[in-house]
Amino acid sequence: MIKDLPENNVQDIAIAVALEGENIETKIWYVYLINLKNEPIENVLVTSKGYGEKDGVQVKTSTLRHMFPEVSGQAFKLIEPIDEQTFGLNNEYWLSYYIGKNIYDKKFIFLPESIVEMNFIKLPVLNKPGVMIL
Template identity: 80%
Template sequence: MIKDLPENKVTDIAIGVALESENAEGKIWYVYLINLKNEPIENILITSKGYGEKDGEQVKTSTLRHMFPKLDAASYVIIEPIDEQTFGLTNEYWLSYYTGSDIYDKKFIFLPESIVDMNLIKLPVVNKPGVMIK
Protein backbone atom coordinates (compact mmCIF):
# COMPACT_ATOMS: atom_id res chain seq x y z
CA MET A 1 0.00 0.00 0.00
CA ILE A 2 1.04 3.60 -0.53
CA LYS A 3 1.06 4.26 3.23
CA ASP A 4 3.77 1.60 3.60
CA LEU A 5 6.18 3.37 1.25
CA PRO A 6 8.90 5.45 2.93
CA GLU A 7 8.52 9.22 2.69
CA ASN A 8 11.83 10.23 1.19
CA LYS A 9 11.89 14.02 1.47
CA VAL A 10 14.20 15.97 -0.82
CA THR A 11 16.46 18.32 1.17
CA ASP A 12 19.56 20.31 0.32
CA ILE A 13 18.96 20.08 -3.43
CA ALA A 14 18.13 23.14 -5.53
CA ILE A 15 17.39 24.14 -9.09
CA GLY A 16 18.71 27.56 -10.06
CA VAL A 17 18.39 29.74 -13.13
CA ALA A 18 21.60 31.76 -13.39
CA LEU A 19 22.56 34.74 -15.48
CA GLU A 20 25.71 33.72 -17.34
CA SER A 21 26.45 36.87 -19.29
CA GLU A 22 25.00 39.99 -20.84
CA ASN A 23 25.78 41.59 -24.16
CA ALA A 24 24.15 43.99 -26.60
CA GLU A 25 22.01 41.15 -28.01
CA GLY A 26 20.60 40.12 -24.63
CA LYS A 27 21.20 37.96 -21.59
CA ILE A 28 22.34 34.34 -21.54
CA TRP A 29 20.79 32.11 -18.85
CA TYR A 30 21.43 28.51 -17.76
CA VAL A 31 19.50 26.16 -15.48
CA TYR A 32 21.58 24.39 -12.82
CA LEU A 33 21.09 21.45 -10.52
CA ILE A 34 22.81 22.30 -7.22
CA ASN A 35 23.73 19.62 -4.68
CA LEU A 36 24.03 21.29 -1.26
CA LYS A 37 24.35 17.92 0.50
CA ASN A 38 27.49 16.50 2.10
CA GLU A 39 27.11 13.37 -0.03
CA PRO A 40 26.82 12.67 -3.74
CA ILE A 41 23.58 11.89 -5.53
CA GLU A 42 23.39 9.34 -8.35
CA ASN A 43 21.30 8.20 -11.32
CA ILE A 44 19.82 11.66 -11.76
CA LEU A 45 16.90 12.10 -14.14
CA ILE A 46 15.38 15.50 -14.90
CA THR A 47 12.48 16.36 -17.17
CA SER A 48 11.86 19.97 -18.07
CA LYS A 49 8.97 21.70 -19.77
CA GLY A 50 7.29 25.06 -20.02
CA TYR A 51 3.59 25.80 -20.27
CA GLY A 52 1.13 28.64 -19.89
CA GLU A 53 -0.60 31.38 -21.82
CA LYS A 54 1.07 33.80 -24.19
CA ASP A 55 -0.80 36.38 -26.27
CA GLY A 56 -4.12 34.79 -25.28
CA GLU A 57 -3.18 31.31 -26.49
CA GLN A 58 -2.11 28.20 -24.59
CA VAL A 59 1.56 27.43 -25.17
CA LYS A 60 3.62 24.32 -24.35
CA THR A 61 7.31 23.78 -24.93
CA SER A 62 8.86 20.43 -25.74
CA THR A 63 9.56 18.13 -22.81
CA LEU A 64 13.30 17.62 -22.47
CA ARG A 65 14.92 14.78 -20.55
CA HIS A 66 18.35 14.90 -18.96
CA MET A 67 20.40 12.20 -17.24
CA PHE A 68 23.51 12.55 -15.10
CA PRO A 69 25.22 9.52 -13.57
CA LYS A 70 26.53 11.33 -10.47
CA LEU A 71 26.73 14.76 -8.84
CA ASP A 72 29.29 15.14 -6.09
CA ALA A 73 28.63 16.78 -2.74
CA ALA A 74 28.56 20.59 -2.74
CA SER A 75 28.69 20.81 -6.53
CA TYR A 76 26.51 21.65 -9.51
CA VAL A 77 25.83 20.72 -13.11
CA ILE A 78 24.28 22.66 -15.99
CA ILE A 79 20.93 21.14 -16.94
CA GLU A 80 20.19 23.27 -19.98
CA PRO A 81 20.21 26.78 -21.42
CA ILE A 82 16.93 28.67 -21.05
CA ASP A 83 15.56 31.38 -23.31
CA GLU A 84 14.25 34.60 -21.74
CA GLN A 85 11.10 34.26 -23.87
CA THR A 86 10.01 31.33 -21.67
CA PHE A 87 10.17 33.39 -18.44
CA GLY A 88 6.52 34.36 -18.99
CA LEU A 89 5.58 30.67 -18.81
CA THR A 90 5.56 28.21 -15.94
CA ASN A 91 8.89 26.36 -16.13
CA GLU A 92 8.78 22.93 -14.49
CA TYR A 93 11.70 20.66 -13.59
CA TRP A 94 10.94 17.18 -12.25
CA LEU A 95 13.96 15.66 -10.53
CA SER A 96 14.55 12.03 -9.51
CA TYR A 97 17.76 10.70 -7.98
CA TYR A 98 19.24 8.07 -5.70
CA THR A 99 21.19 8.41 -2.47
CA GLY A 100 22.43 4.93 -1.73
CA SER A 101 19.51 2.59 -2.46
CA ASP A 102 16.82 5.23 -1.66
CA ILE A 103 15.06 7.07 -4.48
CA TYR A 104 13.92 10.68 -4.16
CA ASP A 105 11.89 12.92 -6.44
CA LYS A 106 10.59 16.46 -6.41
CA LYS A 107 8.98 18.91 -8.79
CA PHE A 108 10.50 22.41 -8.94
CA ILE A 109 8.26 25.06 -10.52
CA PHE A 110 9.33 28.55 -11.56
CA LEU A 111 6.11 30.55 -11.87
CA PRO A 112 5.62 33.03 -14.73
CA GLU A 113 7.67 36.20 -14.31
CA SER A 114 9.50 34.85 -11.23
CA ILE A 115 12.85 34.95 -13.04
CA VAL A 116 13.36 38.71 -12.93
CA ASP A 117 16.20 41.00 -11.80
CA MET A 118 14.32 41.87 -8.59
CA ASN A 119 14.48 38.20 -7.44
CA LEU A 120 18.17 37.61 -8.20
CA ILE A 121 20.38 36.28 -5.41
CA LYS A 122 23.92 34.90 -5.41
CA LEU A 123 23.42 31.19 -6.02
CA PRO A 124 25.31 29.00 -3.52
CA VAL A 125 28.09 26.82 -4.96
CA VAL A 126 27.52 28.25 -8.47
CA ASN A 127 28.42 31.80 -7.27
CA LYS A 128 26.46 33.55 -10.00
CA PRO A 129 23.39 35.79 -9.85
CA GLY A 130 20.17 33.87 -10.30
CA VAL A 131 16.84 32.65 -8.97
CA MET A 132 16.74 29.45 -6.95
CA ILE A 133 14.12 26.99 -5.68
CA LYS A 134 15.15 24.67 -2.89
Template identity: 80%
Template sequence: MIKDLPENIVKDIAVAVALEGETVESKTWYVYIINLKNQPIENVLITSKGYGEKDGEQVKTSVLRHSIPLIEANAFKLIEPIDEQTFGLANEYWVSYYIGREIFDKKFIFMPESIVDANFIKLPLVNKPGVMIL
Protein backbone atom coordinates (compact mmCIF):
# COMPACT_ATOMS: atom_id res chain seq x y z
CA MET A 1 0.00 0.00 0.00
CA ILE A 2 0.98 3.64 -0.34
CA LYS A 3 1.48 3.96 3.43
CA ASP A 4 4.19 1.27 3.17
CA LEU A 5 6.30 3.23 0.68
CA PRO A 6 9.34 5.02 2.09
CA GLU A 7 9.05 8.78 2.40
CA ASN A 8 12.05 9.77 0.29
CA ILE A 9 12.40 13.47 1.03
CA VAL A 10 14.31 15.60 -1.45
CA LYS A 11 17.05 17.64 0.22
CA ASP A 12 19.96 19.63 -1.16
CA ILE A 13 18.61 19.65 -4.72
CA ALA A 14 17.68 22.99 -6.28
CA VAL A 15 16.32 24.35 -9.53
CA ALA A 16 17.50 27.83 -10.45
CA VAL A 17 16.84 30.41 -13.16
CA ALA A 18 20.06 32.28 -13.88
CA LEU A 19 20.72 35.48 -15.78
CA GLU A 20 23.41 34.44 -18.25
CA GLY A 21 23.94 37.63 -20.17
CA GLU A 22 22.46 40.99 -20.92
CA THR A 23 22.48 43.30 -23.91
CA VAL A 24 20.61 46.52 -24.59
CA GLU A 25 17.94 44.55 -26.49
CA SER A 26 17.50 41.45 -24.34
CA LYS A 27 18.54 39.22 -21.48
CA THR A 28 19.56 35.58 -21.76
CA TRP A 29 18.22 33.18 -19.11
CA TYR A 30 18.96 29.51 -18.39
CA VAL A 31 17.45 26.99 -15.96
CA TYR A 32 19.83 24.75 -13.99
CA ILE A 33 19.51 21.84 -11.63
CA ILE A 34 21.97 22.09 -8.75
CA ASN A 35 23.12 19.08 -6.72
CA LEU A 36 24.24 20.43 -3.33
CA LYS A 37 24.64 16.90 -1.96
CA ASN A 38 27.97 15.27 -1.19
CA GLN A 39 27.02 12.35 -3.42
CA PRO A 40 26.03 12.06 -7.08
CA ILE A 41 22.47 11.62 -8.30
CA GLU A 42 21.65 9.43 -11.27
CA ASN A 43 19.02 8.96 -13.97
CA VAL A 44 17.68 12.48 -13.50
CA LEU A 45 14.40 13.06 -15.33
CA ILE A 46 12.90 16.53 -15.54
CA THR A 47 9.65 17.72 -17.08
CA SER A 48 9.05 21.42 -17.52
CA LYS A 49 5.95 23.40 -18.39
CA GLY A 50 4.44 26.82 -17.95
CA TYR A 51 0.83 27.66 -17.22
CA GLY A 52 -1.33 30.51 -16.02
CA GLU A 53 -3.24 33.51 -17.26
CA LYS A 54 -1.98 36.09 -19.74
CA ASP A 55 -4.08 38.95 -21.06
CA GLY A 56 -7.20 37.41 -19.52
CA GLU A 57 -6.77 34.02 -21.21
CA GLN A 58 -5.50 30.69 -19.91
CA VAL A 59 -2.11 29.83 -21.36
CA LYS A 60 -0.12 26.57 -21.34
CA THR A 61 3.31 25.98 -22.79
CA SER A 62 4.50 22.71 -24.25
CA VAL A 63 5.70 20.06 -21.82
CA LEU A 64 9.42 19.45 -22.31
CA ARG A 65 11.25 16.39 -21.02
CA HIS A 66 14.93 16.24 -20.14
CA SER A 67 17.19 13.38 -19.13
CA ILE A 68 20.55 13.73 -17.39
CA PRO A 69 22.37 10.44 -16.73
CA LEU A 70 24.51 11.74 -13.83
CA ILE A 71 25.03 14.89 -11.79
CA GLU A 72 28.16 14.68 -9.68
CA ALA A 73 28.26 15.77 -6.03
CA ASN A 74 28.30 19.57 -5.61
CA ALA A 75 27.73 20.15 -9.32
CA PHE A 76 25.10 21.57 -11.63
CA LYS A 77 23.71 20.87 -15.09
CA LEU A 78 21.84 22.96 -17.63
CA ILE A 79 18.18 22.01 -18.02
CA GLU A 80 17.06 24.47 -20.70
CA PRO A 81 16.99 28.10 -21.82
CA ILE A 82 13.91 30.00 -20.69
CA ASP A 83 12.16 32.89 -22.42
CA GLU A 84 11.57 36.01 -20.35
CA GLN A 85 8.01 36.16 -21.72
CA THR A 86 7.10 33.10 -19.61
CA PHE A 87 8.00 34.83 -16.31
CA GLY A 88 4.37 35.96 -15.98
CA LEU A 89 3.34 32.28 -15.85
CA ALA A 90 3.94 29.57 -13.27
CA ASN A 91 7.01 27.66 -14.48
CA GLU A 92 7.00 24.09 -13.15
CA TYR A 93 9.93 21.66 -13.06
CA TRP A 94 9.22 18.14 -11.87
CA VAL A 95 12.49 16.43 -10.96
CA SER A 96 12.99 12.69 -10.36
CA TYR A 97 16.32 11.02 -9.66
CA TYR A 98 17.95 7.98 -8.08
CA ILE A 99 20.46 7.59 -5.30
CA GLY A 100 21.40 3.93 -5.44
CA ARG A 101 18.15 2.03 -5.82
CA GLU A 102 15.96 4.67 -4.17
CA ILE A 103 13.93 7.10 -6.25
CA PHE A 104 13.24 10.69 -5.21
CA ASP A 105 11.00 13.29 -6.82
CA LYS A 106 9.88 16.84 -6.19
CA LYS A 107 7.99 19.57 -8.01
CA PHE A 108 9.67 23.00 -8.15
CA ILE A 109 7.38 25.89 -9.17
CA PHE A 110 8.50 29.43 -9.96
CA MET A 111 5.34 31.43 -9.33
CA PRO A 112 4.32 34.22 -11.76
CA GLU A 113 6.49 37.32 -11.41
CA SER A 114 8.86 35.60 -8.92
CA ILE A 115 11.84 35.83 -11.28
CA VAL A 116 12.64 39.47 -10.57
CA ASP A 117 15.75 41.40 -9.48
CA ALA A 118 14.42 41.74 -5.92
CA ASN A 119 14.60 37.93 -5.50
CA PHE A 120 18.10 37.50 -7.00
CA ILE A 121 20.85 35.77 -5.09
CA LYS A 122 24.28 34.60 -6.16
CA LEU A 123 23.50 31.02 -7.13
CA PRO A 124 25.69 28.44 -5.38
CA LEU A 125 28.07 26.54 -7.68
CA VAL A 126 26.69 28.34 -10.76
CA ASN A 127 28.09 31.69 -9.49
CA LYS A 128 25.62 33.79 -11.44
CA PRO A 129 22.71 35.99 -10.33
CA GLY A 130 19.34 34.33 -10.31
CA VAL A 131 16.40 32.87 -8.42
CA MET A 132 16.60 29.45 -6.77
CA ILE A 133 14.11 27.03 -5.24
CA LEU A 134 15.44 24.42 -2.82
Protein backbone atom coordinates (compact mmCIF):
# COMPACT_ATOMS: atom_id res chain seq x y z
CA MET A 1 0.00 0.00 0.00
CA ILE A 2 1.04 3.59 -0.47
CA LYS A 3 1.56 4.09 3.28
CA ASP A 4 4.22 1.35 3.17
CA LEU A 5 6.37 3.20 0.60
CA PRO A 6 9.42 5.04 1.95
CA GLU A 7 9.21 8.82 2.05
CA ASN A 8 12.04 9.77 -0.29
CA ASN A 9 12.44 13.54 -0.11
CA VAL A 10 13.70 15.35 -3.19
CA GLN A 11 16.69 17.53 -2.29
CA ASP A 12 19.20 19.49 -4.34
CA ILE A 13 17.11 19.23 -7.51
CA ALA A 14 15.59 22.34 -9.08
CA ILE A 15 13.40 23.39 -11.97
CA ALA A 16 14.32 26.78 -13.42
CA VAL A 17 12.97 29.14 -16.05
CA ALA A 18 15.88 31.00 -17.63
CA LEU A 19 15.96 34.04 -19.86
CA GLU A 20 18.08 32.94 -22.82
CA GLY A 21 17.98 36.10 -24.85
CA GLU A 22 15.81 38.85 -26.19
CA ASN A 23 15.26 40.91 -29.26
CA ILE A 24 13.02 43.85 -30.09
CA GLU A 25 9.93 41.68 -30.50
CA THR A 26 10.22 39.01 -27.81
CA LYS A 27 12.19 37.33 -25.04
CA ILE A 28 13.40 33.74 -25.35
CA TRP A 29 12.80 31.50 -22.33
CA TYR A 30 13.74 27.89 -21.55
CA VAL A 31 12.89 25.54 -18.70
CA TYR A 32 15.74 23.51 -17.18
CA LEU A 33 16.19 20.69 -14.73
CA ILE A 34 19.21 21.39 -12.49
CA ASN A 35 20.89 18.60 -10.54
CA LEU A 36 22.75 20.26 -7.66
CA LYS A 37 23.78 16.88 -6.24
CA ASN A 38 27.28 15.48 -6.69
CA GLU A 39 25.79 12.20 -7.92
CA PRO A 40 23.82 11.47 -11.08
CA ILE A 41 20.07 10.87 -11.19
CA GLU A 42 18.69 8.27 -13.58
CA ASN A 43 15.54 7.44 -15.56
CA VAL A 44 14.36 11.03 -15.20
CA LEU A 45 10.79 11.76 -16.29
CA VAL A 46 9.36 15.29 -16.37
CA THR A 47 5.76 16.08 -17.28
CA SER A 48 4.75 19.67 -17.87
CA LYS A 49 1.43 21.44 -18.21
CA GLY A 50 -0.12 24.84 -17.73
CA TYR A 51 -3.52 25.62 -16.30
CA GLY A 52 -5.51 28.48 -14.83
CA GLU A 53 -7.74 31.36 -15.79
CA LYS A 54 -7.01 33.85 -18.55
CA ASP A 55 -9.43 36.65 -19.42
CA GLY A 56 -12.14 34.99 -17.32
CA VAL A 57 -11.87 31.66 -19.15
CA GLN A 58 -10.38 28.43 -17.79
CA VAL A 59 -7.33 27.49 -19.85
CA LYS A 60 -5.36 24.23 -19.98
CA THR A 61 -2.28 23.54 -22.10
CA SER A 62 -1.20 20.20 -23.50
CA THR A 63 0.68 17.86 -21.19
CA LEU A 64 4.21 17.19 -22.42
CA ARG A 65 6.50 14.39 -21.27
CA HIS A 66 10.29 14.42 -21.33
CA MET A 67 12.65 11.54 -20.55
CA PHE A 68 16.37 11.66 -19.76
CA PRO A 69 18.33 8.45 -19.13
CA GLU A 70 20.72 10.31 -16.80
CA VAL A 71 21.48 13.79 -15.48
CA SER A 72 25.02 13.98 -14.13
CA GLY A 73 25.85 15.58 -10.79
CA GLN A 74 26.26 19.38 -10.88
CA ALA A 75 24.67 19.45 -14.35
CA PHE A 76 21.49 20.54 -16.09
CA LYS A 77 19.17 19.38 -18.87
CA LEU A 78 17.02 21.51 -21.13
CA ILE A 79 13.40 20.47 -20.63
CA GLU A 80 11.57 22.72 -23.08
CA PRO A 81 11.09 26.25 -24.36
CA ILE A 82 8.30 28.20 -22.66
CA ASP A 83 6.16 30.98 -24.11
CA GLU A 84 5.71 34.21 -22.14
CA GLN A 85 1.96 33.97 -22.78
CA THR A 86 1.79 31.08 -20.29
CA PHE A 87 3.35 33.11 -17.45
CA GLY A 88 -0.17 34.13 -16.35
CA LEU A 89 -0.99 30.44 -15.73
CA ASN A 90 0.18 27.87 -13.22
CA ASN A 91 3.11 26.12 -14.91
CA GLU A 92 3.48 22.67 -13.36
CA TYR A 93 6.44 20.32 -13.71
CA TRP A 94 6.17 16.86 -12.18
CA LEU A 95 9.59 15.25 -11.76
CA SER A 96 10.34 11.58 -11.12
CA TYR A 97 13.79 9.95 -11.00
CA TYR A 98 15.88 7.16 -9.51
CA ILE A 99 19.02 7.08 -7.42
CA GLY A 100 20.01 3.44 -7.31
CA LYS A 101 16.82 1.47 -6.69
CA ASN A 102 15.05 4.34 -4.88
CA ILE A 103 12.46 6.42 -6.70
CA TYR A 104 11.87 10.10 -5.97
CA ASP A 105 9.19 12.47 -7.21
CA LYS A 106 8.12 16.06 -6.68
CA LYS A 107 5.75 18.59 -8.19
CA PHE A 108 7.14 22.07 -8.95
CA ILE A 109 4.61 24.84 -9.71
CA PHE A 110 5.46 28.30 -10.99
CA LEU A 111 2.47 30.37 -9.88
CA PRO A 112 0.90 32.98 -12.19
CA GLU A 113 3.08 36.05 -12.64
CA SER A 114 5.96 34.56 -10.59
CA ILE A 115 8.28 34.50 -13.61
CA VAL A 116 9.14 38.19 -13.51
CA GLU A 117 12.41 40.10 -13.45
CA MET A 118 11.85 41.09 -9.81
CA ASN A 119 12.24 37.38 -8.86
CA PHE A 120 15.37 36.75 -10.96
CA ILE A 121 18.47 35.18 -9.46
CA LYS A 122 21.68 33.96 -11.05
CA LEU A 123 20.81 30.32 -11.63
CA PRO A 124 23.39 27.88 -10.22
CA VAL A 125 25.18 25.63 -12.72
CA LEU A 126 23.50 27.48 -15.63
CA ASN A 127 24.92 30.94 -14.75
CA LYS A 128 21.96 32.64 -16.41
CA PRO A 129 19.27 34.96 -15.01
CA GLY A 130 15.97 33.33 -14.16
CA VAL A 131 13.54 32.00 -11.58
CA MET A 132 14.12 28.72 -9.76
CA ILE A 133 12.14 26.38 -7.51
CA LEU A 134 14.21 24.12 -5.29
